[in-house]
Amino acid sequence: MSITQAPERVGVRVRVQKFGTFLSNMVMPNIGAFIAWGLITALFIEVGWLTKLGVGEDPGSWVAEIGGWGEFDGGGIVGPMIRFLLPILIGYTGGKMVYETRGGVVGAIATMGVIAGTEIPMFMGAMVMGPLGGWTMKHIDALWDGKIRPGFEMLVNNFSAGIWGGILATFGFFVMSPIVTFISDRLGDGVDFLVENDLLPLTSLIIEPAKVLFLNNAINHGVLTPLGGTEALEHGKSVLFLLEANPGPGLGLLLAYSVFGRGLAKASAPGAAIIHFLGGIHEIYFPYVLMKPKLILAMIAGGMTGVFVNVLFDVGLRAPAAPGSVFAVYAQTANFVGVTLSMLAAAAVTFLVAAFLLKTDKAEEADDELVHATASMEAMKGKRSIASSALTGTGTGTAVRDRVTSIVFACDAGMGSSAMGASVLRRKIQSAGFDDVTVVNQAIANLTDSHGVVVTHRDLTDRARQKTPSAVHVSVDDFMASPRYDEIVDLLTQTNADGGADGGADVLPLDAIVLDGTATTRDDAITEAGALLVSTGAVESSYVDAMHERERSVSTHMGKLLAIPHGTNEAKAAINHTGISFVRYPETIDWNGKPTEFVVGIAGAGNDHLDLLGRIAKVFLDDEAVGRLRTASSPADVKAVLDSVRG
Template identity: 45%
Template sequence: MANPEMESPANSSSRSARAKVQAFGGFLTNMVLPNIGAFIAWGILTALFIPTGWMPNENLASIVDPAINYLLPLLLAHTGGKLVAGNRGAVMGTIGAIGLIVGADIPMFLGAMIVGPLGGLVIKRFDRLVENRIPAGFEMIVNNFSIGILGFLLMIFSFSFIGPVIEAVNNAITVAIEALVATGFLPLLSLINEPAKVLFLNNVIDQGIYYPLGFQSAAETGKSIFFTVASNPGPGLGLLLAFTIFGKKTARQTAPGAAIIHFFGGIHELYFPYVLMKPITLIGMIAGAMTGIVVFSAFDAGLVAGPSPGSIISYLALTPRGSYIGIILGVVAAAAVTFVVTSFFLKLDRKKDNDEDLASSIEKSKAMKSEGKKVLNFSNDNENKNEISKISFACDAGAGSSALGATTFRKKLQKKGIEGIEVKHYRIEEVPEDTDLIVVHKDLSDRARNANKHANIVTIENYINDENLEELLNELESEHQK
């Protein structure tokens, strides 16, 4: 078994870089996620009242353009600024975004996701610079005029420079992807999407690229295939069904529950550990995702907004008139192809599992047991070294797999009669400092350590049924009975 202390500098650097990209994706998610309701409201408005909608209404359709050009980008900028510098950052980001919006001819989603945090960063740096230097009684005037002056400068800069640059970049990306659509090569994006997803970079792709392009396209046609390129729940369903039938031991037992939650709840992170456990199944995921895009394209299908979470319920709710057949067939076809390909590899690899799994499971069990005990022994000179009062489950956005894991673990504590332990879920960067233990997926562990440098971390591979979680549960039960 590899010694973590002997990890090569190249591997360490690679993991650190991935953690930083994951953190960036998490930031994008936390900028978009609070505003998903507004995007869905715009999608419903578009699906109902534009000329090709369910109930065409010229008067109500007049809201569509102002909403996508002003409301949605301003919300993104406001949230982005707030993430960086609280309410003052939110105001700065919004001021900067209005210059950006007025200075461009396209919906400024990408621009707002840049200018919002930039505004927050500017005012945050200013506040640090003048901290403890403002004369008593002048705090309010400095606070107000600093936002006024710096906001004015950012607004002009956004109008004159950032807007035109973002528009040019956006046009270039749009032309490139539209060329893929026109030539029928759009399915090739799955070669990038699927590996990136299982490395927890799905939010970078969706929120950073496909959503902005999708909304721009939907504003013109009332729907967009870009919303389906990386969010199709079909491949994940096909993978988990294959493990349900042809998987072994724990994988076979946990896959049915994971399939239900993934497909109907939209938590795609649940299937990531299964792919990481057998990387060759990534071929099935890519094949299924490609098939889904081919079907969506053939039926000219698309969604009116980004499906968040990426469940079949969200898909059907955001499907416009005339796209239901294409959307349903695309999801079903993606699931079927992934199921067939994954099943082939699972059956082909079955004997190898029998020969090697036992030894690796024993080693894995020992490592997990050792890690679990180490986690609980915080300090040799602390009288209450084994007392745990707060456990935080953490994930990329703090609202998907971590929420599921926290709820499941909390119920297990209740069943065993263990009281006095608070179990909650958070975004990795927002875990409270008073947390005793952080539970996080192993592929997000570097990011968790970067954000919580002095925290005790338990790494897992499956948020529903993980041996390391069981070991932790047993340790807590033992301590509770003393």
């Protein structure tokens, strides 16, 4: 298990992964719309299923009217959906990712401009104009943030979004549309060249290695989906949708491991094959290739074979198959024989090559990382575990000092492998009796620095660390049966039992409670509350400076005569353990123009600060509890009232 806190230099691969994730996050939420369009296309176009059944032979029938062929050519649903609906959805999603709903609206307006300027589906243009609209609107709003006279906010917001959206739409129509059309045409020419010269299978030389490096989203959603959409509009299908999504090569690899693998790799491969082929979670087989990199040769051979069969039988999909499950592939194709043969052929070739490589592998079992990980777990009782190193501070990262209440399993898209890993880990943790620990799955791009433990595949840990620098990071090799999951349970046993690794340090010791504060200003009150946290050992002295920095950016006055000063997220490294301090001011002090009687300083490790804020808020919403705090004659009386905020 890799546990580390310090940010590291961002590599090229990590940047490409992040770019691919950004593209994926624009497309994936709208996959349902792509599937709807694909089904409508399959049913109603001139060569669709209903037409072949004789339901829509008459060009004047309702089938033809919906599909938009015969005398209704150019009408119907199929054309408008792919030309307008799908790109606008992508543009809106991209703008919203950058600047919430306001960014989404401006992104959609900007996307409409680039759509109107061309006759081809503007997926690529939407991926540019959507985020551009959100980003520029965000920075424009910042120019007059806090400078608008009260009562004019809605007027300014609506007109600024409308005016800027109109400008971007015009820019998209006259400038971006020709540029994106030119790029799309040249990429299309490249694909045509590969097809005409029977070279399309060579794309597997790039696609298969990229997939196992978690760059699949950058290729699939950044290049293949836009080009495939254009081709599908012209020909009703596109083989490009199958270049990355074909589940055959991954199936062949996992079957080879099931027969010729060793140890934990062999034991886990059959289950992984089912999840991959039926569930469409391709990430499940990536660790098996990364464990033995020479197996990429098997993946390339299988991928090239699948593409060759697809070209030979003129196989294509009407819309992207997402996830890349056999069911999703069948749902978007009319050539069931060809697509079945392509998957079987790809699986067979991958199996044969991988079987040869595994069978002739002379490496000792201990060199198999999955087997070695199992052996390490079996030897846990005879040596110090990495979980113990984290607790004592002798490992590669900062010691875990407080209870772990939140664990997140993160992957590139936040759906496939992370959902599966989170499910396995959740069962283990619940079986160990830690019902108060939540385990969720998220996309790395959506992570916030509020989780105690973050679990990722080892090739994604660097990216996750950038988003959650204060968390404990656990790197795994196998999503289904990683020994690291057992180490996480061990970590919980040591942190969450008997008060945690800090020996049950009191969150609110009596000497952190002052009934008659001496401060007369806001800044002095922050210093007084922070000094109490320092004196009790909860934080280092630098944390007090971070409390002042937080106050300069966002007021921590909560109303009800209460202020809760706390440090910035960047100051979490200065927190030794979760703690709070309490200062009462019989003579209220001025806090940005608001009277303040109670100042509660907090320092929460991990996401504990969110829990503390919620609990303290509940206390001060109870007028009776506030009255008891006001009349308390000893620190013990205050502690009794605030007992609910104990960690």
